[in-house]
Amino acid sequence: MVEKTPILDTFTYVFLIIGILIVGFPIIYSLIAATLPLAEVSQVPMPLIPGDQFMVNMTDAWTRGNLGNQIFNSFIMATGITFGKIAVSIIGAFSIVYFDYRLRVVAFASVFCTLMLPVEVRIMPTYEVAANVLGPMQATWDALHLNSLVSWFTGNDFEMHLNWSLLDSYTGLILPLIASATCTFLFRQFFLTVPEELCEAAKMDGASPMTFFFKILLPLSKTNIAALIVIEFVYGYNQYLWPLLITTNPDMTTAVIGLKDLIPQADDLPEWNVALGGALMVMLPPVLVVLSMQRWFVKGLIEKEK
Amino acid sequence: MLKRSTFKSSYLPYLLILPQVIVTLTFFYWPAVQGLIQSFLLSDPFGQSSKFVWFYNYKEIFTDPLYLRSILTTFIFSIAVASVSITLGLFIATMANRALKATALVRTLLIWPYAVAPAISGVLWLFLLHPSYGIVALGIKAWLGIDWNPVLKGTDAMAMITMASAWKQISYNFVFFMAGLQAIPKSLIEAAAIDGASPFTRFWTITFPLLSPTFFFLSVMNIIYSFFETFGVIHTVTQGGPGGSTNILVYKVYQDGFVGLNLGSSSAQSVVLMTLIVVITFLQFRYVEKKVQYTG
Numbered sequence: 001m002v003e004k005t006p007i008l009d010t011f012t013y014v015f016l017i018i019g020i021l022i023v024g025f026p027i028i029y030s031l032i033a034a035t036l037p038l039a040e041v042s043q044v045p046m047p048l049i050p051g052d053q054f055m056v057n058m059t060d061a062w063t064r065g066n067l068g069n070q071i072f073n074s075f076i077m078a079t080g081i082t083f084g085k086i087a088v089s090i091i092g093a094f095s096i097v098y099f100d101y102r103l104r105v106v107a108f109a110s111v112f113c114t115l116m117l118p119v120e121v122r123i124m125p126t127y128e129v130a131a132n133v134l135g136p137m138q139a140t141w142d143a144l145h146l147n148s149l150v151s152w153f154t155g156n157d158f159e160m161h162l163n164w165s166l167l168d169s170y171t172g173l174i175l176p177l178i179a180s181a182t183c184t185f186l187f188r189q190f191f192l193t194v195p196e197e198l199c200e201a202a203k204m205d206g207a208s209p210m211t212f213f214f215k216i217l218l219p220l221s222k223t224n225i226a227a228l229i230v231i232e233f234v235y236g237y238n239q240y241l242w243p244l245l246i247t248t249n250p251d252m253t254t255a256v257i258g259l260k261d262l263i264p265q266a267d268d269l270p271e272w273n274v275a276l277g278g279a280l281m282v283m284l285p286p287v288l289v290v291l292s293m294q295r296w297f298v299k300g301l302i303e304k305e306k
Numbered sequence: 307m308l309k310r311s312t313f314k315s316s317y318l319p320y321l322l323i324l325p326q327v328i329v330t331l332t333f334f335y336w337p338a339v340q341g342l343i344q345s346f347l348l349s350d351p352f353g354q355s356s357k358f359v360w361f362y363n364y365k366e367i368f369t370d371p372l373y374l375r376s377i378l379t380t381f382i383f384s385i386a387v388a389s390v391s392i393t394l395g396l397f398i399a400t401m402a403n404r405a406l407k408a409t410a411l412v413r414t415l416l417i418w419p420y421a422v423a424p425a426i427s428g429v430l431w432l433f434l435l436h437p438s439y440g441i442v443a444l445g446i447k448a449w450l451g452i453d454w455n456p457v458l459k460g461t462d463a464m465a466m467i468t469m470a471s472a473w474k475q476i477s478y479n480f481v482f483f484m485a486g487l488q489a490i491p492k493s494l495i496e497a498a499a500i501d502g503a504s505p506f507t508r509f510w511t512i513t514f515p516l517l518s519p520t521f522f523f524l525s526v527m528n529i530i531y532s533f534f535e536t537f538g539v540i541h542t543v544t545q546g547g548p549g550g551s552t553n554i555l556v557y558k559v560y561q562d563g564f565v566g567l568n569l570g571s572s573s574a575q576s577v578v579l580m581t582l583i584v585v586i587t588f589l590q591f592r593y594v595e596k597k598v599q600y601t602g
Contacts, residue, residue, distance in 0.1 A: 015397070016401040020416060044439060045444055087325075088329065117338050120537065120559070123576065179334065199312075209318055272436075283426045287418050298481055302482065
């Protein structure tokens with residue numbers, strides 16, 4: 001500090017500790033609740049000394065909520081979105097930055113505009129697409145009257161029916177969420193800071209574009225990729241609306257949604273110990289990812305929003 | 307922007323951008339256009355027939371008191387979430403920045419709620435604010451003398467979802483304020499101190515104005531968050547109730563379209579949301595960097 005301010009410093013630490021406690025309180029309290037038997041958790045106020053029922057409540061939540069299966073689904077979804085997004089974005093950015101072609105600006109603008117179309121504003125039509133991904137192709141086919149064209153051409157009656165439903169599938173959970181303007185931007189910004197000489201030298205040595213990409217650009221992007229892995233894993237794991245729309249089969253539900261079934265309703269037994277135990281288990285994977293990769297996380301969060 | 311030295315290939319750039327383009331066309335543009343068309347149609351719930359009705363759906367929603375109320379609810383909710391989480395985030399970050407000793411530990415203790423899904427945050431606060439079991443609810447009843455009951459009272463329910471949504475955003479705001487604070491040159495603060503400015507004066511005349519771009523940026527991000535990502539909180543905690551008092555726009559689109567199967571109205575509402583987000587995005591890109599001055 002600039003000057004000695006003992007009183008203010010004391011206040012600083014006191015407020016900081018209060019702040020940390022406010023932020024941490026819901027978790028600490030839930031952890032305690034998850035260790036208590038039903039009789040104690042429904043006492044008013046609930047005792048603040050941890051009980052010994054932690055494993056019992058956790059096992060109960062695990063089996064009753066089918067959490068094993070759901071966390072597995074969430075994990076597949078989050079991993080798929082993370083790697084799909086990064087792969088799609090990095091090659092897209094490579095195309096936009098390192099090639100000069102006619103539709104470059106159009107491609108860039110079309111990716112940019114997806115920023116304005118989050119899933120929340122196009123719920124129904126996106127659901128319809130997921131119910132039949134080939135719907136857009138079918139509609140184009142019909143609009144161009146290609147059925148009659150083919151019929152005329154081949155002399156037989158011809159009708160084309162394209163149908164591929166993504167409902168209740170991992171593809172459906174992952175695919176619509178892997179296009180990302182922000183990730184593409186991040187890689188684009190980064191590629192623009194890569195020295196020109198690297199590309200020139202690679203070209204002089206006779207490297208093909210893909211050799212340059214794999215041997216030079218990809219290794220250079222390591223830190224950015226690590227940062228995005230953290231951010232996108234958390235994003236994917238915590239998705240709510242999309243999995244809610246396209247999964248009806250309980251075996252395909254993700255953990256964050258499935259958790260709702262554990263919450264005691266008005267006329268149920270108030271088994272909050274089980275519900276909170278479940279909540280703690282479900283939130284664990286992304287929290288661990290953030291804490292263990294903290295440095296990348298902070299970098300990713302700040303870089304991505306630039 | 308483009309590199310000075312580029313590669314030449316007639317097919318490769320198209321091939322590389324193709325996955326991105328296919329996904330955006332199928333899952334972004336096609337549905338957006340469909341939604342726009344649908345918003346001008348009136349169809350029966352089974353999707354068997356529909357007819358073109360111009361702006362009927364829009365006229366309907368903007369004369370529907372429930373929709374107008376939902377707009378108001380959304381604005382109150384987003385402003386409440388943004389101000390609670392930004393104030394706390396700024397406060398904690400300022401404190402953490404002053405406490406030079408344990409910055410790493412403090413950061414670790416404060417950033418993890420970011421990883422908690424809004425819906426799970428909802429579950430935790432549902433318990434803390436439960437009218438019969440929640441300890442925070444107990445405190446509110448005992449100390450503030452309020453007859454707390456979010457199950458029956460709209461204002462209480464609104465306070466509950468605000469708490470649940472703002473809590474997890476504190477870490478997000480904290481990270482950005484921390485980065486902003488650390489980017490302020492120490493020499494400025496020292497110069498002011500030599501001129502006799504107290505820590506408080508320094509905060510208000512130097513630190514705070516220098517943080518204004520971060521502040522503006524976070525306001526936009528928090529409002530976007532509370533408009534869209536809080537769907538999980540509403541769906542697990544209140545389902546829009548009691549009596550529609552927490553029925554924010556996104557939840558209403560879902561309710562009317564996916565549950566109520568009123569396609570025309572739901573699409574019109576989606577288009578309104580789309581317009582709103584276009585405006586926000588535009589503001590963000592136009593003003594975030596430029597209009598916030600670095601002068602006190």
